[in-house]
Amino acid sequence: MDSNLLVQYGPALLRGFGVTILCWAAGCAIGMALGFVIMLLRQIEVKPLRWLLRAYIEVIRGTPFLIQLFLLYSGGPAIGLRLEATTAGILGLGIYGSAYFAEIFRAGFQAVPKGQVEAAHSLGMPYGGILRRVILPAMLVSTVPALVNMMAILTKETVVLSIITVPELMYEMQTMAAETFASFETILGMALFYWLLVEAVSRLGRRMEARVTRFLSHPSNARA
Amino acid sequence: MAITESPAAATATQRSAPAAEPTPMVTIRGVSKAYGPNVVLRDIDLTVNKSEVVCLIGPSGSGKSTLLRCINFLEVYDRGEIRIEGQLVGYSDTTPRRRLSNAQLRGLRRNVGMVFQQFNLWPHMTALENVAEALVQVRGMDKGAAADRARQMLARVGLADKADSYPSRLSGGQQQRVAIARVIAMEPHLMLFDEPTSALDPELVGEVLQVMRDLAADGMTMVVVTHEMGFAANVADRVAFLDRGRIAAFGPPREVFHESPDPRLTQFLQTYHERNSF
Ligand SMILES: Nc1ncnc2c1ncn2[C@@H]1O[C@H](COP(=O)(O)OP(=O)(O)OP(=O)(O)O)[C@@H](O)[C@H]1O
Ligand SMILES: [Mg+2]
Numbered sequence: 333m334d335s336n337l338l339v340q341y342g343p344a345l346l347r348g349f350g351v352t353i354l355c356w357a358a359g360c361a362i363g364m365a366l367g368f369v370i371m372l373l374r375q376i377e378v379k380p381l382r383w384l385l386r387a388y389i390e391v392i393r394g395t396p397f398l399i400q401l402f403l404l405y406s407g408g409p410a411i412g413l414r415l416e417a418t419t420a421g422i423l424g425l426g427i428y429g430s431a432y433f434a435e436i437f438r439a440g441f442q443a444v445p446k447g448q449v450e451a452a453h454s455l456g457m458p459y460g461g462i463l464r465r466v467i468l469p470a471m472l473v474s475t476v477p478a479l480v481n482m483m484a485i486l487t488k489e490t491v492v493l494s495i496i497t498v499p500e501l502m503y504e505m506q507t508m509a510a511e512t513f514a515s516f517e518t519i520l521g522m523a524l525f526y527w528l529l530v531e532a533v534s535r536l537g538r539r540m541e542a543r544v545t546r547f548l549s550h551p552s553n554a555r556a
Numbered sequence: 557m558a559i560t561e562s563p564a565a566a567t568a569t570q571r572s573a574p575a576a577e578p579t580p581m582v583t584i585r586g587v588s589k590a591y592g593p594n595v596v597l598r599d600i601d602l603t604v605n606k607s608e609v610v611c612l613i614g615p616s617g618s619g620k621s622t623l624l625r626c627i628n629f630l631e632v633y634d635r636g637e638i639r640i641e642g643q644l645v646g647y648s649d650t651t652p653r654r655r656l657s658n659a660q661l662r663g664l665r666r667n668v669g670m671v672f673q674q675f676n677l678w679p680h681m682t683a684l685e686n687v688a689e690a691l692v693q694v695r696g697m698d699k700g701a702a703a704d705r706a707r708q709m710l711a712r713v714g715l716a717d718k719a720d721s722y723p724s725r726l727s728g729g730q731q732q733r734v735a736i737a738r739v740i741a742m743e744p745h746l747m748l749f750d751e752p753t754s755a756l757d758p759e760l761v762g763e764v765l766q767v768m769r770d771l772a773a774d775g776m777t778m779v780v781v782t783h784e785m786g787f788a789a790n791v792a793d794r795v796a797f798l799d800r801g802r803i804a805a806f807g808p809p810r811e812v813f814h815e816s817p818d819p820r821l822t823q824f825l826q827t828y829h830e831r832n833s834f
Contacts, residue, residue, distance in 0.1 A: 445676075447672055447674050447676035450630055450676065451676035451677075451678075451735075453630065453665070455665070455666075455669070455690040455742060456662040456665040456666035456694045457689075458658075458659075458662065458694075459658065461693040465689060466678055469678075469680040470680070473680070547679060547680050547681075547724065548679060
């Protein structure tokens with residue numbers, strides 16, 4: 333990319349980068365919150381509810397994100413849901429992620445050692461407290477790798493938001509490419525950039541994992 | 557490991573005359589339980605008086621854990637009744653009986669402590685935090701007071717210096733003692749032990765049994781599922797031998813161990829002697 337282009341499009345690309353990060357972070361937050369609630373609801377033994385949640389997860393995981401996003405953004409107004417592009421993008425990303433996060437949380441929930449929960453019950457602890465102080469921390473340990481992996485996948489999915497004109501990085505880049513007949517190198521540069529982003533998220537995730545599993549280290553394998 | 561002053565010490569003197577107690581700590585009457593077609597408990601009757609130590613022994617699968625877990629309703633019993641200090645466990649005292657709400661169950665469980673074979677400490681909390689947690693959540697103590705009390709309890713089981721260690725840094729025996737501290741911090745009226753030393757290396761069994769002996773000497777009411785026949789013989793006031801879901805022998809340890817005519821019990825004890833006699 334020559335320096336003229338950079339001066340001309342730099343600010344737009346930077347803004348685009350900001351929007352990408354915003355959509356990604358907000359989408360992850362919504363996806364995890366929603367996924368966690370879905371996981372909790374799935375513990376309730378009511379047939380229609382279980383069936384509904386199961387269908388939700390199957391449909392979300394079984395259809396392309398692009399189509400879901402289209403439905404939400406273009407089909408939304410038909411049911412009175414008129415969303416601004418960025419809002420729709422964030423919400424879409426959150427919904428898409430929620431199905432995967434729900435499954436990750438479910439596996440984590442099932443992996444919580446039963447005895448740890450029984451011990452809490454036998455001490456008379458209330459369920460909310462057990463969930464917060466015993467189950468959640470145990471889940472965190474077993475789910476962090478999968479959560480980070482899903483978050484890294486979602487960084488890549490943000491490019492899809494450009495289809496519904498969310499002014500994120502990919503969108504700005506396409507604009508630039510269209511206006512300047514940008515070279516193959518530019519596109520390659522963008523690919524490299526997303527790769528770096530995913531790498532950064534993964535690295536952060538590994539740090540997080542080391543942090544939440546700190547207490548598990550046995551003296552024999554502890555770092556000096 | 558000396559256990560110092562204890563509020564329960566005064567009741568220890570009553571041990572010589574448990575029959576005089578008006579309300580027994582635990583009364584089990586006609587309790588049965590089945591998992592599908594598999595009948596695990598058959599018409600169990602058992603009374604545990606205050607400050608008494610009752611050991612449950614018996615072969616694997618005879619229903620010892622199930623019976624113990626029914627006492628604090630970690631396991632639901634189908635028929636019969638279990639009472640703790642007169643209060644019906646798990647059900648309303650009406651006919652027909654209804655299952656208690658979770659809040660009511662919690663009220664009952666705060667007076668009953670349980671120690672598990674696998675310790676079941678919370679690995680993301682230090683020893684101190686493990687002991688303090690329920691004090692905050694169940695007893696409503698503030699963090700500082702709970703930590704102080706947790707420290708005292710750890711000292712009582714000889715682990716004052718391990719307060720800030722995570723369970724993964726403790727030996728099995730130390731972990732089990734933290735688990736006991738976690739329970740006694742709640743000042744339970746009754747303690748249930750499910751094979752508390754079975755997961756321990758042999759050289760660590762003694763330290764846990766010593767803590768339990770001290771508790772018994774302080775007048776704690778205890779129901780102990782164990783394979784430690786020495787402990788049962790020396791510490792228990794009475795021993796119950798479970799066999800295929802039935803109490804096949806019950807009485808003072810000397811009677812059960814030496815005078816019972818039950819052939820299954822003789823056989824059970826025989827395998828023990830053989831295993832421990834080389
Ligand atoms: N959750 C369960 N579902 C079905 N069957 C069970 C369950 N828990 C226990 N059982 C069965 O109940 C019977 C009694 O089990 P229990 O664990 O009470 O025996 P135990 O005397 O404690 O044996 P051990 O010495 O091996 O611990 C066994 O036949 C066991 O298979
Ligand atoms: Mg058992």
